[in-house]
Amino acid sequence: MRMYDLIMKKRNGGALTKEEIFYMINEYTNGNIPDYQMSAFMMAVYFKGMTEEETVNLTMAMAESGDMMDLSSIDGLKADKHSTGGVGDKISLVLGPMVAALGVPVAKMSGRGLGHTGGTIDKLESFPGFSTSLTTEKFIENVNRIKIAIAGQTANLAPADKKLYALRDVTATVDNISLIASSIMSKKLASGSDAIVLDVKTGNGAFMKTEADAVALAREMVQIGTGAGRNTVAIISDMNQPLGFAVGNALEVKEAIDTLKGEGPADLLELAVVLGTYMLLGVKRFTDEEKARAALYKTIEDGSALKKLEEFVEAQGGNPEAVRNQDLLPKASIVMEIKAQEDGFVEKIETDEIGVVSLILGGGRETKESDIDLSVGVVIKKKIGDAVEKGETVAVLHGNDLKKMEQAKERFMAAYTFSKSPVTRDALVKWIISDKGTKKY
Secondary structure: OOHHHHHHHHHOOOOOOHHHHHHHHHHHHOOOOOHHHHHHHHHHHHHHOOOHHHHHHHHHHHHOOOOOOOOOOOOOOOEEEEEOOOOOOOHHHHHHHHHHHOOOOEEEEEOOOEOOEOOHHHHHOOOOOOOOOOOHHHHHHHHHHHOEEEEEOOOOOOHHHHHHHHHHHHOOOOOOHHHHHHHHHHHHHHOOOOEEEEEEEEOOOOOEOOHHHHHHHHHHHHHHHHHOOOEEEEEEEEOOOOOOOEEOHHHHHHHHHHHHOOOOOHHHHHHHHHHHHHHHHHOOOOOOHHHHHHHHHHHHHOOHHHHHHHHHHHHOOOOOHHHHOHHHOOOOOEEEEEEOOOOEEEEEEOHHHHHHHHHHHOOOOOOOOOOOOOOOEEEEOOOOOOEEOOOOEEEEEEEOOHHHHHHHHHHHHHHEEEEOOOOOOOOOEEEEEEOOEEEEO
16 A cells, blocks of 8 residues: 555545555554655645545544543443633533533543633643543543543544644644544544533634534534444534633633532533533433433532532542632732723624633643643623623733733723624524534524
């Protein structure tokens, strides 16, 4: 088999066999196929596309290029959730404990934040002592004992994807739906869960700016998951404004705790319940949507989800007292209020810019190696459709450097657009996509 022939086949619009795809990915991962040939192949895919079967095979080849998590020693069917990334997206901190409190194993591999989107691992490290570096044995033991573990991705999880992503990044082949879908799903399939729920964000704070692109990506990922034998559902959710009010690691942790106490933002709880419902249906814990929803709300009412968060924090070396006493979480030294300059209604928020505000304050990474300040960020007080009076607080910045805060304030003010007349809000959850098709929520 020669890489030259595979490039030519794809250039001419042909479909590669499973054997050809596995050969190509294994040889590339092992350094036997040079970057220039793989670049040519990726560009051919960009223009000619891939069949559904090719996309599933590419994803499986990438998933199997490194460690495949063997979670068979975990009792019961495992559920996992993946978000395509957004601003203020602390959903795993709420959703994980809720689902685990109902006895469903949540075995989750998460990433760190990069650019304007935050990562679950950074948020969890706001708990003093919390460790996300777990051995496979410890990870499995925790899930069996308390039904939840969240760990950082191992270096050898889908190494082919890491190599291919770096190559696509510099060859203008990133934004191809098949390649994006296989990149995301290779890590999910290697992580070993039985049911996968995908939260595909759309809007100005999301990777997929338009609803049509988000639906196309979601359909592709659901096809891959289903083709690989996993129960896969995707939710399309709005990211034209941050989720909840807090943006920044420790601030988001505080908001997640408040939500588990029943005192958090309505949108955060709503999305957690929708995603949780499909996780519970996916592992056959419930067969009825309404019963699943009711059970999730009950974990908030009876305090079992909050108790599960405490158990989870303690099991991974963190101080569970920080769940009960938020003063133990990282806290910024300076607080600055941002006031409205006029009366009106919030018409639009440039959501990715709110992520950049947190980045300026020190709460995000410019590169993978950057250190971050877990205490900083912004808590917004007004969202789309809200009425605002001149002089009213629109947001509160939390920082440790006055110069950076002045910069962040300017950036924040430019991210908000006000209207003189009332504004209607978009729906938070837009579509549900499964192997049965696409339905409006």
